[in-house]
Amino acid sequence: MSSTRRRLAAATTGAVLLAASGVTAYAASGHATSGNAASGNGAPAPGARSLAGLRVLISNDDSMQAAKKSNSDGMGLYELRRAMCAAGADVVVIAPWQVQSGKGTAVTNGGVLTAQRRTALPAGYENDCAGAPAQGAVFGVCLSEGPCGGDSPSATPADTVKLALRGGLKAKTGWDRAPDLVLSGINSGPNVSAQVNDSGTVGAAIAAIDEGVPAIAFSSAGDETNTYFPQENYRAHAAFGARFVAGLRERGLLTPEFALKVDYPDISTGTPAGPPRWTSVGHGKVVWHAYEQVGADSFAIGLGFCGDRPGDPCSETVADADSAALFRDGRISVTPLTSDRTYGAKTPDPRTLRKIQRYVENDAPRR
Template sequence: MPTPRSRLRRLTRGLAVASLAAVLVGGAVSASAHPSASSLRGLRILLTNDDSMRAERPTNSDGLGLYEIRKAFCAAGADVVVIAPWSVQSGRGTAVTNSGSIQLGSKDLPAGYESDCAGAPAKGVVVGLCVDTVPCTATSPGATPSDTVKFATRGGLHDIAGWTGEPDLVVSGSNSGLNIANSVTDSGTVGAAVAAIEEGIPAVAFSSSANADNTNFPVENYRATAEWGARFVAGLRSNRLLDQHDFALNVNYPNISAGASAKRAVWASVSDGTFAYHSYAKQPDGSYKIGLAACSGLPTCTVTRKDADKTWVLDRGHITVVPINWDRTYGYPTDKRELAKVKAYVERHAPRP
C-alpha cells in the first residue's frame, strides 16, 4: 500500500501537472490537464541508461538508443533532461557508488540529434556522470545507473536544469540488447527504474533487440522502440496510469531490422529460462577469461513459464511489458488493483507497433 510519503508525492505531482495546464489555458484547468494519447506535453522526464551518453561506437552499443528516446519523447512534447553514466555500465544492476566524487561530463551530441529538444524548457540538456577526482576523461569510470537517478533527484536536476521537485517520470534506455530472463537482475537499465520507484517516482525501462546475428544494434530497432514507447507512455498518461510507482515497467522491443514487424504488446513475466550465460575459461597465466553468450543446450536454458518474456519477444517477435517491483521480499502481499489496471491497458489499449 502507498505510504503517506508516497501519497504526498502523488498529490504534489498531480498538482504540478494541473497548475501547468491552468497556465496553458489562461487560469482554468481543462482537458489540457489530461493530454491525448499522442501528447506528452508538460511532462518532465529524467532520461538515463546503462550504456552511457557517449554514442561513439560503430556497433551503436554505447548510448545511441538514449538519443532516439530523447528525440521521440521531446517530439511528443515532453521536457527531457539526460543524466546518464559517463561510460558504459552494462550489467551493474542496482549497484551504487558509496564514496569518492561525482564529476559532470559533456560532449558534442551525435550528429543529427543536436536540435531534437531545442524547444523544450530545459533545452534537452545532456550530462554524463563519472566517478573521478578530475573532470571526466575518456577513461574515467562512469557512475552507475542507480547513481544517476539518486544524484538527479537529490539536487542534480535543480543544479543542471533548474527543476524544483521530482521529475514526473524516469525513463531508462533504450538499452542495447534485450533485458529479459536473468538479465533483468543484471541490468543497469532496469536498475535505474528500480532506483526511481524506490524514491516514489514512476519509471519505465526500454530495451531494444540486437540484429539477427547479435553483432550490432541497428538504429531501426532503437527508433521503433522510442516511437512506440512515446505513444505507450502517452497512453498510460491519458488513462491516468502513469502516476503509480508501486512497480516499474520493463519493456522489450523485438528485432525489426531485417524487415519483420513487431507484434502487439503482451503482458509477460520474467522468464525462468536463462538468457545471458556467463562463462569463465582458465588461461595459461592463471586468469579466467569472461565470456557472455546466449544460453543454449543447458538445462538452465529451459523455459517453463507460458508468459515468459524470453519466449514472447525473442521467439515470437512481440513487444513485452513486465511489471518490476523494488521489494524482493518473497510472498509479501501487494495491492493488485493498480497492477490489474495497467495490465488491462497493455492487453487492450496499448498502441500497435
C-alpha cells in the same frame, strides 16, 4: 579458443558488457539520421503535444557517448530523447559516462561524482529538444573530482538516477521538484529472463521507484548476431514508447509502486513488432556469465549462450515469460517489476496493476 569464448568475444559490443573497454572522445557519430522523430515500421507518430508539461529524466547503462558503429553505446538514448521531446515532454538526460552494462543496481559508496554537460551532440540529434525549457540537456556522470575525460571511471546507472533525484537535477537544470517520470534506455539488446537482475537498464528504473518516481526501462533487440543494433529498432521502439507513455499518462497510470520493463523485438528485417503482451520475468537463461581458466589463478570473463554445450539451462518454465514473447513470438514484452524481492509478497496496489495490464492488452499501441 572454445566456442563459448568465440561467441563471447563477438558479443562484447552487444547488450551485456562485463567491463567498459574505453570511451571514444566526443565526436559526431556519422551514423545518425536527422529529421523529426519517426515511428518506424509505418506506425503513426505520437501526437505533437501528447506529453506536453511532462518532465522526464532519461538515463541508461550504455552511456551517453553514441560513438560506436555498432550503436551499442547510447544511440538508443538519443532516439528516446528525440521521441519524447517530439511529443512535447521536457527532457533532461543524466547518464553514465561510460558503458555500464551488467551493473544491475550497483551504487558507488565513496568518492566524487561529476555531472558534465555534453555540448556537441551526435550528428542529427542536436536540435531535437530545442523548444523545450530544459532543451534536452545531456549530462554524463563520471567518478572524478573535476572534468570527465576519456579514461574517467563512470558512475553506475543507479548512481546517475540517485544523483539526479537527490539534488543533481536541481543543481544542473533548476528543476525544483522531482521529474514526473524516469525512463531508462533504450538499451542495446533485450533484458529478459535471468539476466534481468544483472541489467543496469532495469537497475536505473528500480532506483527511480525507490525514490518514489514512476519509471520505465526500455530495451531493444539487436540483429541476429547480437553485435549490431539497428537504428530502426531504436527508432520504432522510441516512437512506441512515446505513445505508450502518453496512454499511461492519459489514464493516470504513471505509478511509482512498480516499474515497467518494455522489450522490443528486431524489426530491421522487415517483420513488424507484434502487439504488446503482458509478461513475467522468465526463469530460463538466454545468456549468462561464463568463466574460462586462462592461467593458474586467472579466469577470462565472457558470456555463455544457449546451445554452446549439452545441459545448458535454456528451457523456459514460465508460461508467460518475457523471453518467449520477444524471441519466439516477436511481440513487444511489457513486464511489471519491483525492488521488493520478498517471495510471496502481496502486491501493494493491485487495482493499478490490473488497470495497466488491461491497458497493455487492449488499448496500448499495437507496435
